[in-house]
Amino acid sequence: MPSKCPNCGKQTLYHNEGVSKKTGEPYANNKCSACKFIEWEDLRSKTSSQPQNSPSNASLPQNGAVILLDEIKALNTRFDAMAEFLAKMDKKINELIDLAKG
Numbered sequence: 882m883p884s885k886c887p888n889c890g891k892q893t894l895y896h897n898e899g900v901s902k903k904t905g906e907p908y909a910n911n912k913c914s915a916c917k918f919i920e921w922e923d924l925r926s927k928t929s930s931q932p933q934n935s936p937s938n939a940s941l942p943q944n945g946a947v948i949l950l951d952e953i954k955a956l957n958t959r960f961d962a963m964a965e966f967l968a969k970m971d972k973k974i975n976e977l978i979d980l981a982k983g
Contacts, residue, residue, distance in 0.1 A: 886913035887920070898924060905946030 886893050893911035900907055907924035 884911055884920070886916060886918050888918040889913060889916045891915040893918075893920065903950065 884893050885891070891913055893913045896910050896912060898907060898909040909922040909924055911920045911922075912918070
């Protein structure tokens, strides 16, 4: 809900609810367009709208999002190393081409 900024008193804008990619926690916030102050809402205590017969989040590992995040970070590290290797190979190939032209 829009409210007044506790810092400057201007109107804040409500940002839709979502789920953090980093933590997996639900979030929503009010952000002041004047001073950029962000007031976070705690949505963890809201009741779930899951049907009774659907699997609950309790059956999922608590650290599942953290595990996925760690895997993504590891993949990014490998991709960065691969990009660096390919850049070096490109440089070597261009040097060999220049040498061959001679």
